[in-house]
Amino acid sequence: MVASILIALVCLGAPVPAAETASQLAEVRFDFETGDLEPWRVVEGWFEHPVSSREMFHNVYPEIPQNRYNHQGRFYLSTVERKSGPSNDEMTGVMESPVFVLAGPSMSFLVGGGQAENVYVALCNLAGQELLKARGRQTEIITAWIGRHRS
Numbered sequence: 528m529v530a531s532i533l534i535a536l537v538c539l540g541a542p543v544p545a546a547e548t549a550s551q552l553a554e555v556r557f558d559f560e561t562g563d564l565e566p567w568r569v570v571e572g573w574f575e576h577p578v579s580s581r582e583m584f585h586n587v588y589p590e591i592p593q594n595r596y597n598h599q600g601r602f603y604l605s606t607v608e609r610k611s612g613p614s615n616d617e618m619t620g621v622m623e624s625p626v627f628v629l630a631g632p633s634m635s636f637l638v639g640g641g642q643a644e645n646v647y648v649a650l651c652n653l654a655g656q657e658l659l660k661a662r663g664r665q666t667e668i669i670t671a672w673i674g675r676h677r678s
């Protein structure tokens with residue numbers, strides 16, 4: 528299946544011929560460690576600082592040592608970060624990953640943030656249908672979302 532991940536709404540997808548699937552089993556990883564949004568893009572709305580390297584949470588979490596942000600690597604994707612100062616929950620829009628082929632047995636990603644109806648990460652097919660949604664746990668603390676295995 529060809530798919531993309533969106534932050535917020537919209538989507539992509541279509542079955543992939545078996546011959547293409549077998550040759551595309553490499554891991555797809557979006558970790559933003561280049562420090563910029565590419566190859567993702569903002570397709571709707573506006574975000575002041577979508578790829579951030581913030582080291583500390585905005586809020587205080589006593590269970591997290593030194594209140595250090597638990598994102599992967601140095602950079603992470605965010606809808607609330609500003610170039611400086613406090614976070615801004617008022618920015619809205621849609622960020623879209625490049626299209627990729629779902630050929631492996633599972634997928635996983637890290638997600639944090641709110642649980643409002645319009646705040647989520649969606650796996651979408653090429654027809655624009657949202658296949659799966661994931662949300663944070665109403666906290667900045669990032670947790671793993673592990674997808675189901677294909678049958």
Ligand SMILES: [Ca+2]
Pocket residue numbers: 558559560598599600601602603
């Ligand atoms: Ca990262």
